[in-house]
Amino acid sequence: MNKNIKQISNPFSSGGGGNNFETNVQAAFVAMMLTGGMVPCLPAWPIRKIKLQGKYTGFDTDDLIVFTNSTDGKKGRKLLGQVKHTISITASNKVFGEVLQAAWNDFNNPRVFTEKSDAFVLITGPLSVSDNNDVRTILEWAKDSENADDFLIKVNRANFSSKTKRNKLRVFQKHLKNANDGVDLSDDELYRFMKSFHLLGFDLDIKAGVTHSLLQSLICQFSSENVQSIWAQIIEEVRSANQNAGTIIIDSLPEELRSVFKKRTVETIPLDLTRTPPDQEITDWNTITYASALAIASLLGSWNEGSDADKEIAGQLANEEYKIWINKMREIIQKPQSPLMLKNGKWSIKGRLNLWQKIGPRLFDEQLDRFKQCAVDVLREPEPKFELPPEERYAASIHGKVSRYSESLKKGMAESLALLGSHPQYFNHCSADKAEAIAILAIREIFEEADWILWGSLNSVLPLLAEASPDQFLNAVENALIQKPCPFNDLFAQEGNGITSGNYITGLLWALETLAWDEQYLTRATVIFGELTTLDPGGNWANRPANSLSTIYLPWFPQTTAPIEKRKVAIQTLQKECPDVAWKLLLSLLPNQSQTSIGSHKPVWRWKIPEKQSKEFNDQEYWEQVSFYSDMAVEAAKDDLSRLTEIIEDISDLPQPAFDKLLSYLESAELTGKPEEDRLPLWLKLVDIIAKNKRYSDTNWALSPELIGKINIIAESIAPQNPLNLYQRLFSNRDFDLYEENGNWEDQQKELEERRKNAVRDLLTRHGLNVVFDFVEDVEFPRLVGLSLGAVAEDNVELVMLPHLLESENNKLTQFISGFIWSRYQNQGWTWVDQTKISDWSTKRIAQFLINLPFTNKTWERANQLLADHAAEYWSKVAVTPYEAEGRLEEAMDRLMEYNRPNAALSCLYSMIHNKQPFDQSRTIKALLAAVRSNEPPYTMDVYHIVEIIKILQNDPETNPDDLFRVEWAYLSLLEQDRGASPKLLERRLASDPEFFCEIIRLIYRSKDESKTGKELTEDQTAIATNAFRLLRKWQTPPGLQTDGSYSADQFSKWVDSVKKACLESGHLEVALSHVGTVLIHCPPEPGGLWINSSVAEALNAKDAEDIRRGFRLGIFNSRGVHWVDPTGMPEKELAAKYRQNASDAENHGYQRLAATIRSLADSYDREADRIIDDHKHDEE
Template identity: 50%
Template sequence: MNVKSKQLSSPFSTGGGGVHFESEVQASFVVLMLSGGYAPCLPCGPIKEIKLQGKIDGYDTDDLIVFVEKSDTREQRKLLGQIKYSISVTISSTQLGEVIQAAWNDFNNHEKFTKGKDVIALITGPLSATDTRNVQWLLSQARHTKGVDEFLRNAQQSNFSPPKSSEKLAVMKHHLKSANGGVDISKDDLYSFLNHFHILSYDLGKEVGVVLPLLHSHISQFHQQNPNWIWSRIVSIVQSWNQDAGTIIPDKLPEDLIDIFKQRAITEIPIELTTVQQISEKTDWNKHSHATDLALVSLVGAWNEKNESDIVVLTKLLGTNYDSWVPKAREILHRSDTPLLLKNGQWKIPKRVELLNSLGSWIFDQHLDTFKSLAVTVLTKLDPSFEFPAEDRYAASIHGKELAHSFTLRKGLAEGLAILGNNTNVCSNCSQGKVEDTVVLAIREIFTNSDWILWGSLNNLLPTLAEAAPEEFLSAVENALQLSPCPYDQLFLQEGKGVFGDNYLTGLLWALERLAWDEKYLVQVCVLLGELANHDPGGRWANRPANSLTTILLPWFSQTLAPFDKRKIAVETLIKEWPNIGWDLIIHLLPNQSQTSSGSNKPSWRKVIPDDWKDGVPQSEYWQQVLYYANLAVSSAENNVDRLIQLIDIFNNLPKPVIDRLIDIISSEKVLSLPEEQRRLIWDHLIKLTTKHKRYADAKWALSEELLTKIETIADKLAPSNPFNLYQHLFSDRDFDLYEEKGNWKEQQLKLDKLREEAIKEIFQQGGINTVIRFAESVKFPGQVGHALSSLNDPSIEQVFLPDFLTSEDKTHLALVSSFILSKYYINGWVWCDGLDRGSWNNKQVGIFLSYLPFIKGSWERLNQWLEKSQIEYWSHANVNPYQADEDLNYAIDKLLEYERPNAAIFCLYKMLHDKEKIDVKQCIQALLAALSSKEDTFTMDGYHIVELIKYLQADESVSEDDLFKVEWAYLRLLDQDRESKPKLLESRLTNDPEFFCEVLSLVYKSKKQDEPQKELTEELKGIATNAWHLLHNWKTPPGIQEDGSFDSSKFLNWLQQVKELSSESGHLEIALITIGEVLIHSPANPDGLWIHRTIGEALNDRNSAEIRDGFRTGLFNDRGVHIVDPTGKPEKELAEQYDQKAEDVENAGFQRLAATLRELADIYERESIRIQENYNQEDD
């Protein structure tokens, strides 16, 4: 939902410092564009253009629009940048509010912003340390968690998030709610927005900084003498272009600047000259003693010798025991020019086609029969993971539900069919047509009577199987589409809405995309994709049949070798078979409707695409295609109002002859005589069109004044005569689209508000309040109707609204009356409220009426006057916003607690804490403990507010230990070191009280004493045990540490001895020692410089402390936490070196047993480093 946004950028009104900073940031992107650098937050690729002041093109985040093209696919991506010299991430920041408003508008503008590809960036000077740590952490978490639930969990989890992350998340939610018209956005929309939103800190505009020297370094690669002068020149050019809201592309910059950044030609030694040629004899594998075996295994291509099912396949194919083949394979493997590759038990033949061409004569009919039988048997096996629901399927392998044969073998068999299907002459000693028949029959048998599970099981192999026998494969797809139920319907459902849903149709789409490259299959593929699109219910994945159609036929980047005449036939046939799918396709093929493409899946085995083929299309052919598709669109829309509206919305993207034709249609008697409701829809979109183009009349894309006049004349003829229809467009979701001029947006908003008031006045005068209500039910934002209605002083309005609408179950009525009441209050104040006749109102209606008013003392005073004893309806419904309250929040907190809204009370308490007001600690403790059993919505609980209040209690000496103990124990999961907070009292007791430590330990772990009675494990006991576990495992203060941070050796040793005695008596000695070892990783250093205190080192090194050392090793290993795997294994290598050095240090200090433990850990990391490197190298192979 988009609402109005302020004018975010006016370079002539923001002040000199801000202007200079904005120009330098814009200039930095120009330097990157000229020097071949890359834009932040986007894939690596050249910057193609930079748009300055993008408001004129319909962007709300408008200071900077950077267009980047991916080097490998030529797909276009955008960065929408808003530049602010300084900003703070707080609720009170109006600047941040404006930025979020603009970003939210653009994020929801599907014409300008592609989710999943484009990004929005706030570019600012250095942030405060708090904002840098907390906000950047939140944005990073959004991009590196698998879903919204994990993100929100991490944001609330004490051992994950920095101290004020919850507060900063609340700030983002607050501004997003404001940007969304005062309506809370869903958690999924919040997560998606944060995924796309970046904050970039630039230290430009300062005498000392990092960014400017880096930019100078870029420039100096081309001009070493005067990088300062060139930088100043670029800034000056940008300032000039900025005033004109220009678009910078390299070719339009001054010639002298272009010459400076010309790439110097570099000549490199040819690759064939870099290697010393060794003279070696090349093996003629056709004459080798194992030629037959080698030819047969080349049909399979790859297998896993650790997989028994794979070995069975090889045994049957070779006609002999696999063990007799292994020595032959190893002999071949030792040849310098071996065709085999072995790594970690995986055998592969990298150059299969070349080997088969050499050895094909050793393959006979019976070999092909065996190969076909094996391929069909293996590839028709159903994946047992489909026995699980889609959301649990990710864990199938844990339960042993995997295909018997390795994916390596399955892929090798599919590729073998594809190789044979495209090299039918390779087996010269087989019967005529045998190779082709083998492949066709294999594909036919694989897909005969295929159900959805088989298609899903073969998903990754379908592109390869399609290339093996295209006609047979397409026939199989068509047959499947005709089945009832259709197997693809069930596959679409597997995508689901959760984190773990998968797309099991990507393979089918890629298979069809591969075949579409061939002119012979294009029409059939397009019709099949159209039918698949007709089955598609939609989903989260971008791989969809309709998208494949667009990708294949894009006029500027078509992914087929079929000539345009054949493509026309494909589109016309699609429209005939599937009209709605065909319509959507031609709309996406029109100019500027599909601006990016990553290309389609290309054939791997069929040599369809010539080696010298290049992307792109001549301009003349492009416009020929556009004209054809545009005319086809107009013809398809002629008798369909909805389609005419779609064309009006992209009016300026149509070729001139087609525009003239469209104008003739919408001005025809046939359209002018349509019912008013249908005419209104066309008129509404024509008005939006003319308003936009008149507002940006100086833009290059704007329609001519002559054409706009013609359109306005038609619009006048189509305009509804009934005000009910005439004014609906004023109450839309984008106020900005209704502004008539550029410039003063506040003035434009006031004009719009006035238009709305006049519209409602006319409708009211014509049909009374009931007509206004029906009107509100027909518009997108009924709250705006209520706001406009408040300007009328007619008692009949209040008589209808009040009190009946207050208890209505109709959301439109509630939005209407709530906006009306609030607006009336802001216009007339308490005089209006007090003057209402409430004689017929019940208590619930009075309470709800007051809940729509601001959360202030005046509302509470009237509550006490009007509802002295029945106040539940107010306090249970009031929209609690303590930032509105001018005074008396303590009174409100008491009432909220009385009426069981402790989370709302905590919000008020935090506001008092934020404003440095004195807090009633008893009231605070009551609220915190009551919140544990509150029935309020869970989203009303704010972890950050709770933690801050607990920290306040911890610092207040008047709080009793018993009360603080209850609070810390209740909110233990929220308190952790990483949040700059912790359960101070609980940790202090663990550290100083051996009996408390042993008691907590016994809550988690069973006693090893056989005669110890076992308690029944109730839900309450489970909760207590979970809390105790978290207390122990987040404990980071070793015994002996004093409040001032010093270490007392005697206290440590006394504590340790008492714990040993108590835990030995209770049957918990072993786990007690392991737990102690885990906390000792936080040992202070020794005063003499040794990395561990010698007293703790002695305790760890004791011959009877094996369990403590085990815990110490476990603690160190777990302390690493979540990390990204580096394919080089470098981090693991560094950790191994680090622990080796620590082992050396403690061994030299006399702690040889502790040293051995550390070396064990170093060995673990050394082996892990090697394993990671081998795994990634294998994937590369």
């Protein structure tokens, strides 16, 4: 056996000594041991110990040995692990060879490895797709195979395995042969070893990895407060043990770490407390004092006592003064289990339906009539926000565009209409059918001549109004669809593109989804969805009528209680009314089109959707629907070649009957007899499908070779005879789709290029150059035609095309000649360029010719020589690709700057930096400042490159501070923390130069001594003020902070005194001190003491420092940024505790005023926690 493997080395060296990935992996197993977790690849037994660096005890696979024991302690297993962050499972990879050498040695050493009990694991970071998929697959095959023959048959069978899998097995065989002293392993030895070998991926090389998250989740089960610090402590223990080639058992770990993972005692509720409590007395709300007044509240549903309009409606409905009626509500809410709730001035009803049942007899015709009129008045109010442009509506309240009636009242009355229409039986003292009639009449009046603004205003309550009277609601929608102009066109048009945009069609879609649950309304709702889809211009929001249709009819998760036959009828009706919409719907319902669904909007009051209906999956019903929809789709595709082309894309997903019907039609004379031009898209699609299935023949979804053969025959029968059509497919910009095999991409690319050359050669030889020009007009990517022609054409072809095509205004010919010139250069080099007599051409043609050559020094030399004073024709238009250049790029930078292309010059500069070429500060600063005023298209500005260049300037001590000042000021908006950048010099200037700070304040804020009716700022002044404010917002370098991290109390004190003096004189003192307070949150703590520097604390504690303290408090509050709201309020409670401790520490050091400010912050977080908990509880109710 080959013993030429790594010898025992210094434990710290072999332990990695800083190899974080290996340490993290080892720590992961320690965390599993502490938390009682189980080891992968072994039985679910607890971990007994973990040995790090096992070579000195006879293990060759020595990075990690994990020992487990059965629960009775009678059996043991081992996991022998090798950890490699980066590895490639290839024949030439030495590291993988070492891994297998070590494993093979241990496999044959019964002292350290027991076959069929123990396991080898290679634990890695990121792997290639083939290593990840193919290697794992063959290892699993080994474990699941009966014997060696069974395993090797699986690997070698063409239809079961693949070439890449067979190659990976050969990699194992090669390295194992080397490990076995050059002797091939027998089939049985190979099979037995592969059964014992495992490949595991741990993404512990990145902080945001899944493995990190899972490990921390395990730790969190024992301690949710210090997860990060506990994980760090585990890593530190592993690192220490690693350096000493140690063995870790639970008892060897520090007590403080072990105590975290002690199992908690589970207390059981005493038996007597589990008994059913005595029945509580249930209040009959129909018999209490003020029951009639409560009945009015049940009609209102909810209202806001802060709204005068709401109170007016309540008084009108109660037929008495609001203040008298509301006093009765205040009495009722005091009662136990009161149905009334009051939160922040908003009244609402708990258990509306239950109260509706009890209080219904208290309502009479007169009250329902008043309610109807009130509801119509409230719900027909147009939202004032629609008076604003769409992009400003999110700030409607700021503009004073607020509805008279509250959203609470609108929703409450809409719910009441839904209850009247769906549960009229509880009003036994009203006239027959009175309640239902009220709902019908109200819906009719609300939507009478409704324009788009009213539909938009009702967006949030439309589902409720649909439940109130489904027929009347559907009538209203159908009438709106035939109006001229149709209000829904305007409603769709309100959807914007920005983050402040709104979507006012969602409520209508949800209302229709609600009604579609009922068999009676499914067909009408479906047709309306179809008509809305024809109106829908599309947008960024996912709520679209077409998506609603797909959701409702999803075969495996239908969102309707209608039987399958009714669903079929509805879709057939849709096909009759809106055939194009029905077609898209049918395609979306084919198998494997939708894998997930959150369902549709469900009714709240009218129907109760059975839980079984919305979740149960029935295999037979699924295939009945899929078969019907597929058959409909195939029938709809006949006689429509564009639809045939679409459905062919999903041919592999069609059920057998539909598949056979589609193939039958494709073979028919009816199709083959159609004109070639019409058949071309279909043929192209068929050829793509054939190539794709051949390329992925080893996948589960690929069609069988027999079916591919049938499709190939069909494709050949409709293949174009015209070579212009036949060769089109080769000249698309989708090379990957044109490959005919999987893998060997370089060979595939070369073969594709040869096919393209042969096609162009055939066209040129058989039909001439003019046909090639015609071909150029037909193909998707003409440059490829030029590339191929340049490789195969004789010299005389150039005389026909050059130079006149260089000035063509036809974009396709321009691309074509560009490819031709590039190909000629690639094949014949500069000799061809210089032999082409371009000096006699016009300046414009010469420049265009040179533009199509590589962006290199040799091209620039010819541009200077041939164009002379007309060099602008080249430099102002050439595509700048610095990676093509050889040597230095200064000349290109200078020329690009000369012709006003600083962004292009900066791309050259970044390339020079990337290639470690000397950095020219002068050119850099000149280009950066020029780019600010450049007229180049925005896409030419590479933000990443600019930020990286500025960071180099910032870190270069030779950079002129004045120049850097101008650069940072110009690019302030780009210097963000998320780009790893900040305006370092500007921040230091603010912190060290009080006059500069005061100047920035004066740029932003008007002096309090000035008149408020001053002159309007110019556009330039506004831009400067905006930039100044941006600088203050980013500022994180407090005055007094030194470059070494220390703090100068003297410098801080002098700076603050200067600011106070200057800003007092200018009338900016209060706002300036507030900003000073904000930046002081970034001060370092007092060395070995208080959480804040003592000199800063002294300044914050001064009697006259209220403005600074206010800014300090605001800075702390805003530093939290955007965050997820935990319904338990725990983060807020933790912050409150932290700042309360800070306040106590400050007070103990004599800073009582600062302590009061911090304590007020802690109190605010306590209140915020209470509010969050209360809101969440209210939402649940």
